[in-house]
Every structure is written in structure tokens, then in C-alpha cells.
Amino acid sequence: MAIYEYDKSYGRTLGIAYTQVYRRLAKYLKERDIPVTPDQFRVLTHLWQNDSCSQQHLAEGTNRDRANVTRIIDILEREGIVERQPHESDRRAFRIVLTEKGKAIEAEAAECGRQAIQDSLEGVTPEELEVCMRVLRKTIQNLT
Amino acid sequence: MAIYEYDKSYGRTLGIAYTQVYRRLAKYLKERDIPVTPDQFRVLTHLWQNDSCSQQHLAEGTNRDRANVTRIIDILEREGIVERQPHESDRRAFRIVLTEKGKAIEAEAAECGRQAIQDSLEGVTPEELEVCMRVLRKTIQNLT
């Protein structure tokens, strides 16, 4: 069997590219003293676009499981960034709402995200990016 | 400010695509009763191509830090898949070597990897994949 170059495979390249973007985002957030990790950022983006949704909804929207969301909300709540409020009609669920602090963070945190992505795409043409995004979306679709 | 669609960004799409491939690989490994996680798989691929290297070398080759490699090697050693052997000329370092079991796993595990990638790329043309890989490599280069 010919040697398979694992480290040049699609899966590996994808993994390393993602990790690098993740670390860059973490770096920018830390530099600006925004007390949020990239994973928490992911949950927050969903809330910025969709405030006061349930943890279940957050889990679906961030491609994670409920247990995970429980713990991330625990931390965000401890940091005073979100609050758990009772759901009006379903006593199993919470409504996760942004606090003022949580809302105030958005502009700067979003700038970190934009900057990380901009860094990562330097020298890439819009056409190349379009094809790349299409492939990534296709991958997601194929595996979902 | 216009609403920024975080969930359609390059960073998010990259993250979700990677997670999906990761989960698919985990699924295939589990189905075949290969006692290795995708993260351990990553370390193993490096050893299959480059046996008996140091943990530092493994960390560089897998885009992780040394602490991480220490713990993954702990697990792989406990599972009887690799062994720590003393380095001939540097008493700080180990040589990580595959056991027979570690070598025997390769064929089947590699098949899991290939299958996961094949699943993820169904319907993607070679030309599209080429562009996508170029963008991903560029991202890695930009952020390294």
C-alpha cells in the first residue's frame, strides 16, 4: 500500500485551519480583555442574533449537545453576561437572555471575529473563497 | 450596523465542517472497535509515518502543545498502543515507539479516516476540492 499522507488530507488540513482561526480569535479576545473564549463566543453570537432562546435551541444553533450548552451558560451566567429566566409556558426550559454587559460586549467581540477571519483569508480571492465555502457547506450537508 | 451573520462566516463554517468530519471519524472508529479517538488518531498517523520520534516532535507535527501530547501518550501507552523508550543521547526526551498492536491498528484506522473524508466530499469535484485545499492551506500559512 502506498503511503497515505495523513497530514495532507482534507480532514487534517481542515482541522489545523480551524484550530489556527480559533487560536487567533482567542488571542484577539484576550488582547481586548473580553472575558469570553471562542467557544463561548459561538454561543453568544447566537444570542446576539436570537436573544432569549432556550438552551436546546442554542445547542442546535451552535452544533453542540445540551450538556455542553449547560456548562457554557453556567460560565456566562457567572460572568454576568447572560441570565437564565423561566420560560413562560414550559417549566422545563429556560430563556437565556443577554444582560447589559452581554449586549455591550458584542461590538468589540465581533470586531475580533472579523479581524481573525480577515487575517486568515489574506491573499485569497473572493472567487476562491466562494468555492471553499461551497465545499465546506457541502461537507456539512453530507455529514448531517 | 447591518447584522453580521456570524453563523455563515468562514470561521463558523470551517468549525462546523471540521466537527462533523471529526464526529464521523469517531463513529467509524467506534464501529470497528478501534480503541482510539480522532485526536489520538492524529498522533498515531504521525507515528505511522514517523515512528520513534520525541514528544516535542509529535507536538509540532500534530499542531498541539507538549502538555497535550503528554496526556495523549499516557493514554496510548496505557492502551498498549505505544511505548516510551529512553532517548539514546538526550535524557530529557523519550522516543515514542509503536507496539505491535499500534502497528496492527493502522490499516483499519486509516480506512476509517479515508471513509470519513470520502463521505464528507461526496458531490465535490476535484477542481473544487483543489481550490478549497488551497484556501485552507493559505489560512494555515497566514496564521502560523
Place this chain on the structure above:
DNA sequence: TTATATTTGTTGCGTATTCAACAATTACAA
């Protein structure tokens, strides 16, 4: 209405990840 199934969130467990600090060893410069 009542019994059963499903949904929502939580918790335990094992693994993964980064950061910072540390000891032992090695490399290097004065």
C-alpha cells in the same frame, strides 16, 4: 384520564485543550 413516550436541562465520566509553572537536562556564552 391515564399510561407511555418525548423533551429539557443537569450531572458524571473520560478525554481534549491551552496556559502557566516547574524540574531535569542540555546548549551556549562569557
Place this chain on the structure above:
DNA sequence: TTGTAATTGTTGAATACGCAACAAATATAA
């Protein structure tokens, strides 16, 4: 050669992730 760097691996702490099991609440079927 001796004192200072740097390197290698380890550990602790905090966060993250997926899976399985669980209780409480809700939905649904008999």
C-alpha cells in the same frame, strides 16, 4: 568552566466536548 538560556516533559487549573443516565415536565396515545 561556569553561569545563564533554552529545551523537554510533567503537572495543575480552567474550559470544552460527547456520551449516557437521570429527574422533571410536557406531549401523546389508548
